[in-house]
Amino acid sequence: MDGWIIGGGIAAIALYVIVVYNRLVARRNRVRNGWSQIDVQLKRRHDLIPNLVAAVQGYLQHERAILDGVSRARLEAIAAGSVTERAKAETTVTQALRSLFAVAEAYPALRASENMQALQEELSSTENRVGFARQFYNDAVLEYNTARESFPANLVARPLGFVPAELFELQDQTARAAPQVRF
Amino acid sequence: MGPAGREPWGGVPGPADRETFFAAQRRHRRATWRYSATCAVAAFVLAMAASIVLSPLVILSSALVIRVLSLFLPIPEIVWDVFRWLLAHYGQLKSALQDLRLSPEEVIPSLQGLGVLSIPGIVIVLLLWLAVRALLFHAGVGGLLLTMGARLPRANDREEHQLVNVVQEMAIAVGLPSPTVMLVDADVANAAAIGSSPRDATVVVSRRLLDELDRDETQGILGHLIASIGNGDLRILMTFLSVAQTFGLLMALLDAPMSARARATIWRLLTLALFGWRRRTAAGPLADIVGTMLVGRLDPDAIDDTLEPLDATDRPSTGRLHRMLRYLQFVLLLPVILLSLEGKLLLFLFTLLVIGPLTWSTLRRRRYLADATAVQLTRNPDGLADGLIALAESGGDAPGGRWAGPLFVVGGARSRATGLGFVSGRPRRRLPSPSTPPAHHDDVPIFLLGAQPPLRGRLARLRVLGASIQPPTTGRTDAGPAIPTEASATGSSSSVLGWFLAVPVIGVLVLIVGALIFYGASFILYLFAVGFLGALFVIAGLYIVAMELVLRLLSFAG
Numbered sequence: 001m002d003g004w005i006i007g008g009g010i011a012a013i014a015l016y017v018i019v020v021y022n023r024l025v026a027r028r029n030r031v032r033n034g035w036s037q038i039d040v041q042l043k044r045r046h047d048l049i050p051n052l053v054a055a056v057q058g059y060l061q062h063e064r065a066i067l068d069g070v071s072r073a074r075l076e077a078i079a080a081g082s083v084t085e086r087a088k089a090e091t092t093v094t095q096a097l098r099s100l101f102a103v104a105e106a107y108p109a110l111r112a113s114e115n116m117q118a119l120q121e122e123l124s125s126t127e128n129r130v131g132f133a134r135q136f137y138n139d140a141v142l143e144y145n146t147a148r149e150s151f152p153a154n155l156v157a158r159p160l161g162f163v164p165a166e167l168f169e170l171q172d173q174t175a176r177a178a179p180q181v182r183f
Numbered sequence: 184m185g186p187a188g189r190e191p192w193g194g195v196p197g198p199a200d201r202e203t204f205f206a207a208q209r210r211h212r213r214a215t216w217r218y219s220a221t222c223a224v225a226a227f228v229l230a231m232a233a234s235i236v237l238s239p240l241v242i243l244s245s246a247l248v249i250r251v252l253s254l255f256l257p258i259p260e261i262v263w264d265v266f267r268w269l270l271a272h273y274g275q276l277k278s279a280l281q282d283l284r285l286s287p288e289e290v291i292p293s294l295q296g297l298g299v300l301s302i303p304g305i306v307i308v309l310l311l312w313l314a315v316r317a318l319l320f321h322a323g324v325g326g327l328l329l330t331m332g333a334r335l336p337r338a339n340d341r342e343e344h345q346l347v348n349v350v351q352e353m354a355i356a357v358g359l360p361s362p363t364v365m366l367v368d369a370d371v372a373n374a375a376a377i378g379s380s381p382r383d384a385t386v387v388v389s390r391r392l393l394d395e396l397d398r399d400e401t402q403g404i405l406g407h408l409i410a411s412i413g414n415g416d417l418r419i420l421m422t423f424l425s426v427a428q429t430f431g432l433l434m435a436l437l438d439a440p441m442s443a444r445a446r447a448t449i450w451r452l453l454t455l456a457l458f459g460w461r462r463r464t465a466a467g468p469l470a471d472i473v474g475t476m477l478v479g480r481l482d483p484d485a486i487d488d489t490l491e492p493l494d495a496t497d498r499p500s501t502g503r504l505h506r507m508l509r510y511l512q513f514v515l516l517l518p519v520i521l522l523s524l525e526g527k528l529l530l531f532l533f534t535l536l537v538i539g540p541l542t543w544s545t546l547r548r549r550r551y552l553a554d555a556t557a558v559q560l561t562r563n564p565d566g567l568a569d570g571l572i573a574l575a576e577s578g579g580d581a582p583g584g585r586w587a588g589p590l591f592v593v594g595g596a597r598s599r600a601t602g603l604g605f606v607s608g609r610p611r612r613r614l615p616s617p618s619t620p621p622a623h624h625d626d627v628p629i630f631l632l633g634a635q636p637p638l639r640g641r642l643a644r645l646r647v648l649g650a651s652i653q654p655p656t657t658g659r660t661d662a663g664p665a666i667p668t669e670a671s672a673t674g675s676s677s678s679v680l681g682w683f684l685a686v687p688v689i690g691v692l693v694l695i696v697g698a699l700i701f702y703g704a705s706f707i708l709y710l711f712a713v714g715f716l717g718a719l720f721v722i723a724g725l726y727i728v729a730m731e732l733v734l735r736l737l738s739f740a741g
């Protein structure tokens with residue numbers, strides 16, 4: 001009789017561990033999927049920047065500093081490694097782009113050119129996509145971390161190999177991005 | 184991914200929802216099974232309503248067929264057993280009806296008798312529904328795209344490219360593969376999400392919507408559509424449309440003895456279902472058929488098909504003999520015509536009172552849900568609200584898409600008219616409305632009457648969610664173009680009232696014919712006294728007529 005109870009208890013625990021494992025795996029895969037989606041969109045932005053720089057080079061000959069800033073930020077973003085590093089590098093790219101567009105506003109010929117308008121639309125769409133992908137990823141991370149840290153799943157999560165995921169936070173400090181417009 | 188060492192509330196982007204987006208989406212998708220089951224219940228109710236007229240006919244015709252076959256082939260005993268069983272139940276019903284005084288112990292058996300006799304009709308209608316549903320799921324989407332004349336976006340058009348970008352952005356937000364985008368060059372601004380599953384969905388947008396709405400508003404509207412795809416609404420809508428098409432098919436069947444057009448439609452549907460449905464080219468013919476079935480037959484005013492034999496006599500070119508033959512045909516068909524009118528009336532009543540409220544509330548709730556999900560995703564209630572305000576005036580039924588009205592983001596004139604007068608929080612530039620109003624009827628088919636929520640309700644809910652729009656003041660300053668179909672909307676509702684009043688007249692007429700055949704004068708006097716229950720007695724009369732004929736046919740009287 002005791003044997004049956006112990007055996008049943010072990011079976012129940014094993015079943016529970018299986019269920020928790022599957023649930024955590026599903027959520028972790030969604031996190032990974034979300035991250036790869038962010039990756040795709042960020043890469044899309046990196047690929048658009050050279051086109052942008054080439055398009056505005058002719059008009060913005062006196063704004064070399066800003067153009068160089070954009071290219072440099074892009075290279076750093078490509079080279080970044082961990083989540084936090086990438087978040088910081090991408091924030092820098094966003095700020096650089098924002099100052100570039102702010103300056104471009106002062107050149108009506110540039111603003112009117114079709115090429116520039118198409119690029120602006122593409123970049124703004126990419127910003128939106130990055131934003132939505134980030135939202136998706138952060139929601140996925142939230143769900144995964146909550147599932148991982150809840151009791152009693154947290155007892156088995158670490159032994160099974162589930163590490164916490166990081167949120168992807170882009171600091172939105174508009175104050176710092178105020179452009180210096182020279183007359 | 185490195186270790187987490189920081190507090191989760193220090194810089195978490197977005198609101199800290201108690202329920203994550205995915206959990207909510209999972210919950211909504213699970214609920215779609217419940218809502219689809221509601222549509223199945225609606226189909227069952229429809230089957231019950233139709234079987235009241237269909238069952239006696241089915242039993243009668245199968246008895247006829249069996250009788251004829253029994254002259255050539257031996258019929259297995261089980262067939263005779265089935266008929267005996269049916270007739271036994273008829274016996275219970277008959278005895279209850281004959282004295283017209285239902286003693287308490289007779290109620291249950293007579294209801295049981297009625298129930299059993301209805302089974303053939305119910306089974307047949309349910310089979311029809313499943314067939315129509317399969318056909319629609321397989322070829323309905325392609326068909327709708329064909330009849331609307333949808334095209335792929337042009338590569339060099341900036342606005343259409345922007346539309347594709349917007350759709351892909353929203354697909355990323357919802358976590359779905361991006362749906363196909365197609366455009367329609369129509370004069371009305373509307374958009375729809377069509378498909379049978381989130382994996383192969385298509386979004387159809389009219390060109391006018393692109394021209395009228397700016398990027399934020401387009402994003403709101405498309406966010407709504409893609410959010411509804413993510414919530415699993417496609418399945419519910421297609422199931423609902425399949426019930427609506429079954430309704431249309433029943434209407435066509437009721438018209439078939441009289442109307443050549445109904446017969447042609449049914450014949451085309453039959454050949455398509457039996458021989459053509461696997462082919463990729465099934466889409467076009469199917470869309471034509473379902474478009475005619477649902478749209479052409481449901482207006483209570485348009486009983487033209489039922490009275491087609493009479494119409495033919497009005498033409499001045501018909502010769503005298505031809506005209507005499509037509510009159511004769513009309514007289515011979517008169518009982519069938521009355522029966523068909525009665526059947527249609529029953530179906531209308533069931534739709535308005537039972538099926539409609541059951542299914543329309545589901546569809547409306549899902550629209551409100553899609554609105555809320557879109558706001559949650561875009562964090563911008565103003566975009567969607569302003570888009571809906573713009574669509575209140577320039578929206579409408581896309582040509583070729585009337586039968587699929589519930590799939591569109593805004594509905595017909597009636598639901599849109601409630602949204603006029605709302606003022607958006609941002610100044611907008613509007614395209615001038617066309618000099619002639621778009622030439623479409625905009626009478627919503629009766630089965631789709633309440634499927635779209637009133638715009639006023641949606642805008643009020645968006646206001647609660649934070650949109651900065653103002654409801655109309657009592658004296659509407661922004662008059663807007665007069666929706667020309669308001670009058671016809673009230674017109675069709677008054678004709679429905681006319682149908683309600685016609686019930687006792689028709690019922691009494693048909694039953695007089697039946698009663699005269701079998702029961703003599705005293706019965707008629709009794710019926711006159713309870714004439715307002717005419718419909719119920721029509722049912723009884725129908726069963727009596729049919730089953731008596733079956734009795735005679737199969738000589739079970741002895």
